[in-house]
Every structure is written in C-alpha cells, then in structure tokens.
Amino acid sequence: MKMIREVIFRRMREGDAPSAARMEAACSREAWSVGAFVSAVRDExxxxxxxxxxxxxxxxxxxxQxxxxxxxxxxAVEQSCRRKGIGEAMLTELMRLAKQRGVKDFTLEVRSGNEAAIRLYEKLGFQMEGIRKGFYSNPREDALILWKRSGL
Ligand SMILES: CC(C)(COP(=O)(O)OP(=O)(O)OC[C@H]1O[C@@H](n2cnc3c(N)ncnc32)[C@H](O)[C@@H]1OP(=O)(O)O)[C@@H](O)C(=O)NCCC(=O)NCCS
Structure with missing residues (x-):
C-alpha cells in the first residue's frame, strides 16, 4: 500500500469490481464488465x-504479465480527480510492483486521439513503436502501440 497526499494505492479486490466497472464506463469506450474485473483480480x-x-x-x-x-x-482516473498526479503515481506504483514480479518491458495501446493519456505515457517514458490501423471502433480510430523497455 502506498500513499500520495490523501490518495491510497492498493491492490484491487473482488469487492471493488462494481466500482471499477462503473468508473471505467464513465471514462472509456472500452470499459470492462464487473465480471471481467473479478476474473482479472482472480488471475495470477x-x-x-x-x-x-x-x-x-x-x-x-x-x-x-x-x-x-x-x-x-x-x-482510468475519475473525471473530478484528474490533473492531480494520480494517474502518474498509480502507474508508477503498478510498474514498481510488476518489476518485483519480473516484468522488464511494458507495453500498452492507446487511441491515437487520446492526447491526455499519450502525454501521460510519454512522461512515464513510453515510446511509440507501432500503429494498429482502425483498431478501435465507435468511433473507428487507430491504436498507438507504446513500449517502455528496461534497456532504454
Ligand atoms: C489519462 C488519465 C488516466 C490521466 O490521469 P490523471 O490522473 O489526470 O493524470 P496525471 O494528473 O497523473 O497527469 C500526469 C501527466 O500526464 C499528462 N496529462 C494528463 N492529462 C493531460 C491532459 N488532459 N492534457 C495534456 N496532458 C495531460 C501531463 O503530462 C501530466 O503531467 P503534468 O500535470 O505535470 O503536466 C485520465 O485523463 C483518464 O482517466 N482519462 C480517461 C480514460 C483514459 O483515456 N484512459 C487511458 C486509456 S489508454
């Protein structure tokens, strides 16, 4: 468990799945269901x-992994809590914990028009390595494939 100001970062529990699904649905067009979050929490x-x-x-x-x-x-970060460093600190903590489990290289996909997320990932050291044309639907949009590699 790690703290930044009044915010705590901790492992997601099964009981968090409904809140996570609700929040993600408000933030993202690729939101997961409650069941998908429960499965993720259970998956080693x-x-x-x-x-x-x-x-x-x-x-x-x-x-x-x-x-x-x-x-x-x-x-995702709840709309009213953005631009306070929560996304950056949360991902930094996620990558720290993942490194402890042996992860060396990190990747993610992002909509090409999602400037806030792209800026955040660049700040964290991610670089674009590829594009998946028309990967997203509703609306149709390219996916940028970003990597942050341990050697870099
Ligand atoms: C992307 C998201 C998670 C960022 O969370 P956040 O807590 O607001 O981000 P932070 O406050 O930690 O921002 C860290 C850095 O990211 C960049 N950034 C974040 N939001 C930005 C914006 N709206 N415009 C430009 N840069 C932005 C900045 O470089 C910022 O550093 P700075 O504040 O010192 O300039 C949030 O906007 C969100 O939930 N968006 C909707 C869901 C989403 O798009 N998820 C990503 C899917 S791939």
Missing part, C-alpha cells in the same frame, strides 16, 4: 491496483 498473471480517496475508488489500472513483458490496461 494479472495485477490490478485502485486509487482510493476517502473510501471512494477514484482510479484503477492493471497489468497482464507474460514472462518479462507486461501489458498495461484499464487505466
């Missing part, structure tokens, strides 16, 4: 964190 290859303030879930993120690679997903 996944590591999910929440940001909590005064007992309320205000952020979430997760990583799926495959040997030395970690695929980050479900990154």
């Amino acid at each position: 290859n996944a590591l999910y964190l929440v940001a909590e303030r005064e007992g309320q879930l205000v952020g979430c993120c997760g990583i799926w 495959s040997f030395e690679e970690g695929d980050i997903c479900n990154v």
Whole structure:
C-alpha cells in the first residue's frame, strides 16, 4: 500500500469490481464488465491496483504479465480527480510492483486521439513503436502501440 497526499494505492479486490466497472464506463469506450474485473483480480498473471480517496475508488489500472513483458490496461482516473498526479503515481506504483514480479518491458495501446493519456505515457517514458490501423471502433480510430523497455 502506498500513499500520495490523501490518495491510497492498493491492490484491487473482488469487492471493488462494481466500482471499477462503473468508473471505467464513465471514462472509456472500452470499459470492462464487473465480471471481467473479478476474473482479472482472480488471475495470477494479472495485477490490478485502485486509487482510493476517502473510501471512494477514484482510479484503477492493471497489468497482464507474460514472462518479462507486461501489458498495461484499464487505466482510468475519475473525471473530478484528474490533473492531480494520480494517474502518474498509480502507474508508477503498478510498474514498481510488476518489476518485483519480473516484468522488464511494458507495453500498452492507446487511441491515437487520446492526447491526455499519450502525454501521460510519454512522461512515464513510453515510446511509440507501432500503429494498429482502425483498431478501435465507435468511433473507428487507430491504436498507438507504446513500449517502455528496461534497456532504454
Ligand atoms: C489519462 C488519465 C488516466 C490521466 O490521469 P490523471 O490522473 O489526470 O493524470 P496525471 O494528473 O497523473 O497527469 C500526469 C501527466 O500526464 C499528462 N496529462 C494528463 N492529462 C493531460 C491532459 N488532459 N492534457 C495534456 N496532458 C495531460 C501531463 O503530462 C501530466 O503531467 P503534468 O500535470 O505535470 O503536466 C485520465 O485523463 C483518464 O482517466 N482519462 C480517461 C480514460 C483514459 O483515456 N484512459 C487511458 C486509456 S489508454
């Protein structure tokens, strides 16, 4: 468990799944169901964190490990809590914990028009390595494939 100002970062529990799904639905067009979050929390290859303030879930993120690679997903911070450093601190903590489990290289996909998220990932040291044309629907949009590699 790690703290930044009044925000706590901790492992997601099954009981957080409804709040995480609700918050992600308000933030993202690729939101997961409650059941998907429950499965993720139970899966030993996944590591999910929440940001909590005064007992309320205000952020979430997760990583799926495959040997030395970690695929980050479900990154979201509640609208009223943005631009306070929560997303950056939450992802920094996620990557710190993932490194302890042996992850060396991190990757993620982001909509090409999602400037806030792209700026955040660049600040954390991610670089674009590829594009998946028309990967997203509703609206149709390219996915940028970003990596943060241990050697860099
Ligand atoms: C992307 C998101 C998680 C960022 O969370 P956040 O807590 O607001 O981010 P932080 O406050 O930690 O910002 C860290 C850095 O990211 C960049 N950043 C964040 N939001 C930004 C914005 N709206 N415009 C430009 N840069 C932004 C800045 O570099 C910022 O550093 P600074 O404040 O020192 O300039 C949040 O906007 C969100 O939940 N968006 C909707 C869901 C989403 O798009 N998720 C990503 C899917 S891939």
